[in-house]
Amino acid sequence: MTTCRNYYLDRVGGEFTAVDEQLPAPGPGEILLRTRRVSVCQSDVVIHKVGLPRIKRWPALILHEASCTVEAVGDGVTKFSPGDLVGLGCDIPCGDRDCIYCGDHGTGDWTSCPKTQATGHEYPGFARSHAILPKWFVDLGPIVKFPPGTDPAHACHLEPLACGLEGMTRVNNCIENRVVVLIGAGSQSTYALQCCQAMGARRVIMVNRGAERLNRVLRDFGDQRTVGVAWDEHVVERVQELCRPFNEPHFVMMNAPCREGYELSVKLMGYGTVLDAHAGVKGAGGKPRIAHEVDLNNQVHYQLQCYQATHGSTMRGVALAAKLISERRLPKLSLMTGADERFRPDQTLAAIRRASSSDSLKVIIDWD
Ligand SMILES: [Zn+2]
């Protein structure tokens, strides 16, 4: 028996309450995990603030960006051994082994499955010290093993990185040796900047409204190819100047969850530009329609413009993120978390509050 400490969120806007439970040894095909680090996603901040229809069971176990150590494995498990450091994705298979998206012979596009589920939403999250993963999760789900010596505080960035990399690689050849524009300077743009550097982008132009956050990100993560641009009335001309000798960016990643972000992004579309509509816009009135007219002949066919997006992450993004972390090609990840952004598990509420402030890039809860 293992004593597992859970921190249940009692209700929207509520508190986290500690509840201990006894876990049995993992059954055939299952694994027992011990939580090491959990980072707070902006979606957790939103769940705490206004809830999420996908969470049907309250009190709820939220949080999904986790790195864990394998404590024990059940009979028949060969992929993992006790002591392995693993990272987990948020979007997970539906559990039906015959599913055409998530099953043994599925496409792996589990975010397209009508029965899609995610950790910290329908499936219990990682506001808990231990978890037993069922056989279908172990066999098919987004769980990867890191090489010995990997920092658990790097490994917990797997999921948000995977989501960004899905969007950056859905279309081939738009990062390496290319000009990339990142709209927004929050955590997704900061991850994208580090991935652009690891993937060999030619230039990265980061656009943000607030100078303070932009300057912090440029100071801590910038290099000679990175430039910041203030999001004011001259932003389009300024970005175009910085694309020279090209007339336009090759890739625009829209990471600012607001209508104005989309309005700016379409003004930057030129010859061959790929737009990754990465941040969805959602308000109290639901998901607003943001209309834009595209000429399918002149803009899409002749100018090769591409409008695309991804949702969450599949094994493809998780594997790309795991590779970058394992090969230590994202050495600045830990700079995303300031000294006042590290919390103990019994401070989960304080961690969520810290993550909700505009100067926070990544809050981490340390279970060690
Ligand atoms: Zn996340």
Ligand SMILES: [Zn+2]
């Ligand atoms: Zn499915």
